[in-house]
Amino acid sequence: MQPSLSRRSFGLSLFGLGLTGLPALPRAAQAASSPSMASPVMTSDVPPPTLEILKWAPATRRALQTLMDAHGHYAEGYDPTQRPYAVIDWDESAIAGNVQETLFHYMLDHFSFLLPAAQFQHLLDTGMGETLLPAPFRNMAGHTISFSGLRQDILEDYQALAAHYGHRPHPLPHEELMEDAALLAFRARMALYHQALRAAQGEEAAQKMLVRLLAGQTIQDGVALTRAANEDALGQSIGQSTWKSPASRAGRTGPVSVTITQGLRLTPEMADLFQILQEQGIDPVICTSSLEDCVAIFATSAEYGYNLPREHILGARLAHHKGVYSATEDASSPFPFGAGKTALLRAHMALRKKPPLLVFAGEDSSADLLSAFPETPLCCLINRKYPAAMQPFLQKALSQRGTATPRYVLQGRDENTGEWRPDEASIFLGETTPRLP
Structure with a gap:
């Protein structure tokens, strides 16, 4: 496994790619060198690691932080043998674009x-x-x-x-x-x-x-x-x-x-979330409809800044023979779209006794994933234009906006720049006015 990358290093890696329009991220407390095997923190004198403010919608950041503090390994009752996990889309979520x-x-x-x-x-x-x-x-x-x-x-x-x-x-x-x-x-x-x-x-x-x-x-x-x-x-x-x-x-x-x-952009807020989740003893699991090998280039790379374990990257898989891709999907793996995305996740996480702690959605393919785990306490949606199957979840997030303990929350962004906005409203491509669903 690659060493954990600090959030400051993520910012520097963006500048190395010529992306000077994105902010460098502040230096974080050093993460465990192997997050998936980290032991629970036993002292109450150590405060839980927190998300950087960056461009999070404040209510969304607050809901995520509250969730991690209540269920991470800084909390009482944390069980390191049954690590909680968060499920995150890749396209239009961890990154802007597809x-x-x-x-x-x-x-x-x-x-x-x-x-x-x-x-x-x-x-x-x-x-x-x-x-x-x-x-x-x-x-x-x-x-x-x-x-x-x-x-x-x-x-x-x-x-x-x-x-x-x-x-x-x-x-x-x-x-x-x-x-x-x-x-x-x-x-x-x-x-x-x-x-x-x-x-x-x-x-x-x-x-x-x-x-x-x-x-x-x-x-x-x-x-x-x-x-x-x-x-x-x-x-x-x-x-x-x-x-x-x-x-x-x-x-x-x-x-x-x-x-x-x-257009494709890296997202500092999501790189920060991945690191804080792991520091909190919560496993980020990518589940995407894109080809798994293609996503792993981004998701596991220290250069791009996300630096996630390869075994937690789930996506579409092609059959292959002698290292050459075939023109058919891998028959042993569900195609991760709709119910297939949920089936792939369940198969991979079969040894975990609990549903995901968080579902973070931005792909068009995640409606079944959002409805399959009623015990999941928090679902976050990127505010973008979705097909009909995703619309009910946008409306739930909109109706719960401003409530004390929402189950569905929104995150806005500016599609013209690929950057997030510190609000639930988004500016869609070619427009200038922020809009809620």
Whole structure:
């Protein structure tokens, strides 16, 4: 296990990545070198470690601190043989942004795909047939598009790119690819396909497609690709970009245009929370719908500042053979979306006799997780735009705002900068006015 990283070191690591817009964190009391094996503190003269103020919403920070003080190993009745644990989403929670979508966009930009065309075609076979893409997904002339036609255009772009670049080291140079009409068409159509699939079949189907696109990569190459995508995104401004397919590659669907959101940021408040949880004898457990290996790059890294034990990182898993990812999920592990996320957590934490002490949610996939443990005393939600399944929990947090002992609390952020706000209200991307749910 890596040594515990002080909160000051986390701030310095951000500056090393050129992220000077994020605040350095104050130096904390030294954490145990192996948090998961730490013994309970036996003296009442030692005050419990506390969260830094940073940009926490005050009521949310207070609820978290009260929870840790009441159940951590500074409290009476703490049982080190049954350590309490907190379950935290990764995307849009521990970080601002989504690592799987970030990797997807990077792979499109650099044509980082290794499957033969026939196997790649299988990844796009989602059972939609001749079904039309739902509104408002149209081509640039306003005409409807079928999933079948879009898939065929994507496959022809892929075949052209694989024939041209297939034997060169990946990822390919971005500057060269931006001169290739086939690449511009491919990335626009793939991004459109993903968004349309999400609208037609739901978030889980779209997420599975993104995870499966790593098929053909070795695990080591997938990890390296993820790191490159992270570094690239951390250095970019947060915002939206429009990708268009050139008229010279009109294909069956005609030229298309799609707008993507890009941006990834580290979150000092969450790095601080992870450290204080461990100092309190509470295990932070990441449970995410993104590929587990991709998330572990962030979550276990001292460079990025989160520094969590690898065994507490749970996510989507692909089957693999001789170290190469397959195009199917690992059959022995539930896909962590909805009820599957809860099932994965239960399997991993089967020896713990109690439910999680805390659920901290920001992903679209966490509705079942939020409802599965009625004895969990605190649930925290990032205030963002969620699908319908998550809306009831936002409303519960809103209705309990200002109460003395809320079970649901909100944390606001500014999506234009990726930074949190010291309030429950958020400023959504492209807006300037803070809003509650």
